[in-house]
Amino acid sequence: MRAHSIHRVAGACAAVVAATLLVTSCSSEAPAPSSSDPGTSTGQITLTIGTFNNFGYDKTTDTIQGADLYTKYMAEHPNIKIEATIAATSDDARAAFNTALGAGSGAFDIQAVDVDWMPDMVKNADKLYDLSSVVQAGNFLPWKAAQGTTPDGKVIGAGTDIGPEAICYRADLFEKAGLPSDREAVKELLGGAGATWDKYFEVGKDFVAKSGGVAWFDSSAAIFQGMINQVEKSYVDPDTNAVIAQDNAEVKALYNQLTAAAVGDKESAGLQQWGEDWNAGFKADKFATMLCPAWIINNIKNAAGTDFVGWDIADVFPGGGGNWGGSFLVVPAQSEHAEAAAELAAWLTAPEQQAAVFAEASNFPSAIAAQAAPAVADKVDAFLNNAPVGKIFASRAAAVTVVPYKGSAYFDIQNAMVSALNRVDVDKSASAADSWNTWLEEVKALS
Numbered sequence: 001m002r003a004h005s006i007h008r009v010a011g012a013c014a015a016v017v018a019a020t021l022l023v024t025s026c027s028s029e030a031p032a033p034s035s036s037d038p039g040t041s042t043g044q045i046t047l048t049i050g051t052f053n054n055f056g057y058d059k060t061t062d063t064i065q066g067a068d069l070y071t072k073y074m075a076e077h078p079n080i081k082i083e084a085t086i087a088a089t090s091d092d093a094r095a096a097f098n099t100a101l102g103a104g105s106g107a108f109d110i111q112a113v114d115v116d117w118m119p120d121m122v123k124n125a126d127k128l129y130d131l132s133s134v135v136q137a138g139n140f141l142p143w144k145a146a147q148g149t150t151p152d153g154k155v156i157g158a159g160t161d162i163g164p165e166a167i168c169y170r171a172d173l174f175e176k177a178g179l180p181s182d183r184e185a186v187k188e189l190l191g192g193a194g195a196t197w198d199k200y201f202e203v204g205k206d207f208v209a210k211s212g213g214v215a216w217f218d219s220s221a222a223i224f225q226g227m228i229n230q231v232e233k234s235y236v237d238p239d240t241n242a243v244i245a246q247d248n249a250e251v252k253a254l255y256n257q258l259t260a261a262a263v264g265d266k267e268s269a270g271l272q273q274w275g276e277d278w279n280a281g282f283k284a285d286k287f288a289t290m291l292c293p294a295w296i297i298n299n300i301k302n303a304a305g306t307d308f309v310g311w312d313i314a315d316v317f318p319g320g321g322g323n324w325g326g327s328f329l330v331v332p333a334q335s336e337h338a339e340a341a342a343e344l345a346a347w348l349t350a351p352e353q354q355a356a357v358f359a360e361a362s363n364f365p366s367a368i369a370a371q372a373a374p375a376v377a378d379k380v381d382a383f384l385n386n387a388p389v390g391k392i393f394a395s396r397a398a399a400v401t402v403v404p405y406k407g408s409a410y411f412d413i414q415n416a417m418v419s420a421l422n423r424v425d426v427d428k429s430a431s432a433a434d435s436w437n438t439w440l441e442e443v444k445a446l447s
Contacts, residue, residue, distance in 0.1 A: 044079045045337050047344055050097070050108035052087040054298050055160065055327070056361030057348060067356040069348060080340065089274075090114050100332070101127050107332040109341040113157060115326045118147050119408040121156055129331040129338045131155040134346040143403040144366040148328050157328030158349040161363035163293030164396035165226055165322045168300065171385065172310040173288040177210040179203075183387065186314040193320075197227060197254075200318040201261040207288060208266055215269035215287040220262045220425040221418040222273045226291040227254045228414070229404055230319045235414070235443075236407030243447040245413050246440050255417075259432040262425050272426045279303040291317075293324040294364035294393045301383055312385040315392045321399025326366060364393045371397070409446055416442040 051057070059066040070082045085108070087093035094117055100107035101124055113121055121128065132155040137145040140159045148157030167190065171181035180189055191199040204216030217223055228234050228251070235245040245251060262268035269287040271278040281287060282303035290296075292313055300311060329345040331338050347353065354365035355373040362381070365371050371394055379390035420439040423430040430438065 044081060045340060046081045046083055047110065047337055047341050048108040049082060049084045049110040049112075049329075049344075050087065050093060051084065051112040052090040052093040052114075053295070054086075054361055054363075055112060056357035056363050058084065059360070067353070067360045069353055069356065073344060073347060080344070082344070100334075104334055107334055109335040109337055110329050110331055110345050112160070113328045113330050115147060115328070116406060116411045116414070118157060118328060119406050119410060121328075121330060122150050123408055125150045125154055125156050127333050128156045129333050129335065129342055131158055131331065131342050131345065134342050135349070139351060139368065140366050141368060141397075143400075144326065147403075157330050158345045159366040160327045160329060160349055160354070161295060161325075161357070162366045162397065163295055163323050163325035164364060164393050164400060165317050165324050166292045166313050166392055166396050167289055167316055168292035168297075168311060168313045168384070169289045170285070170287075170310050171312040173211065173214055173285060174207075176212075177207050177214075177288075179207060179210070181312070183312050183314045183385075186312075187316040190314065190316045190318070192316060195316050195318045195320070197257065197318040201257070201265070201267065204261065204267040204289070205265045211288070214285055216267040216289060217262075218269050218278060218281060218287045218290045219271050219273040220258055220268050220421040222291055223262070223268075224254065224258055224417065224421055225324055225414075226318070226322050227258065228417075229322045229324055230402050232402050232404055234404055235410050236405060238405035238407070241407045243407075243409050243413070243443065246443045246447075252436070255420075255436060256432070259421070259424055263432065268425050270425050270428075272422055283308070291324065294358075294362055294389070295325055297362040297381070297384070297389075306383060308383075311383065313381075313387045313389065313392060315395050317396060317399065321396060321401055323397075323400045323403065358390075362389070364397065412446050413443055416446070 054066070056066045057069045058071065059068055070084060074080055074082055087096070093112065094114070097107060097111050097113075098120075132153070135155050135158045137149065137155060141162065144159045144162060148159055149155050167186070169186060174181040174186070180186060189203060207216050208214070231250055231254070233244065234248060234251055235243065237244050269281055271281050271286065282300060283305070304311065329349060331341045331345055335341050349367070351365070351367040351369035351373065354367045354370035355375045357363050358365055358370070359375040359379060365376060370376055377390045377394065379388070380386050381389045416439055420435045423435040423438070424432050
């Protein structure tokens with residue numbers, strides 16, 4: 001819930017306002033608050049929390065939905081005051097947090113961390129509070145819990161959401177192109193349980209030919225994110241932690257397959273994900289499908305408008321299953337209230353709270369019990385043509401069989417790949433071959 005170019009961006013960030021007992025700000029740079037707290041004669045303490053995008057913990061505007069969890073926690077803990085800050089992008093949050101960790105001061109008491117940062121967090125485990133006394137790893141999907149645990153068993157991250165992927169599509173544009181628009185028919189059109197990327201691009205080529213100029217998908221970088229998340233050993237060797245990206249034939253094959261479809265077959269809208277043109281594209285009939293992890297539904301609603309009619313979702317994904325995104329809450333050891341912060345982080349990520357967040361903000365739970373809760377399993381989304389999103393995302397989560405290894409170099413290598421794809425697809429400043437070679441040089445420098 002991602003965001004530099006491969007992560008989630010905070011929708012309508014400027015509209016975030018302060019609540020009565022909750023100070024929430026939003027800016028292009030996450031401020032570096034002091035971790036010290038003078039307290040009061042009654043023992044009240046202030047806990048600061050930094051997030052990005054919409055974690056669903058509070059409802060601050062009509063476009064940022066939440067479950068009012070901060071308010072609930074403060075009511076149940078009168079000695080606690082929560083001050084929450086939402087960074088404009090996950091890149092801003094990451095940069096500020098890394099600076100604070102390096103300096104040994106200035107971090108929030110709780111920091112939201114995207115899954116792609118977690119390898120760096122493992123490397124800095126000595127700077128993070130051990131949550132094992134308050135976070136029960138067995139509450140979460142095993143692969144999710146493993147991402148927040150160091151090799152020696154220290155729990156450094158409390159899992160929030162995951163990003164099981166389906167396909168969101170414009171039913172109205174499908175109908176205009178003469179394609180089936182019912183979500184079960186779309187599922188079968190894309191290959192059903194045997195869906196592949198070849199089939200996805202094949203249907204896309206047919207759609208483009210019949211659509212009168214509408215693209216099949218929004219962004220090459222976004223599509224590649226879904227493809228690379230199905231490769232277990234993509235950029236970094238899990239045994240040696242050595243960079244293998246430049247020698248991985250599977251990575252090059254995916255890149256070539258995508259760029260051929262995107263540019264050669266004109267299936268891409270050529271938009272830079274999270275950019276202004278990308279947001280505008282949701283209302284301008286620029287593209288017909290997009291990869292749809294649960295959390296991105298917030299972005300679609302914010303960009304298209306909650307009263308927009310046309311979007312639907314199909315319980316299908318090329319390659320079988322994939323997870324894009326998901327986050328953790330970590331507590332810096334530098335916090336003067338680390339124990340209290342750990343208790344809040346554990347409460348926010350407990351199954352009951354995860355279920356409430358999905359009900360309000362569409363962030364799909366990583367807690368096993370939360371996925372079975374009625375608020376999750378029975379959820380229907382009116383914006384997506386009354387789709388049973390609880391059941392669809394549970395199905396998509398069950399389809400995830402590969403969780404890629406992400407060493408500490410993964411984040412920067414993938415960021416370089418996004419730039420490579422944007423050179424080909426967005427600004428068209430380089431051919432696919434030339435941009436690939438530039439990427440290779442960048443990977444070599446990162447190695």
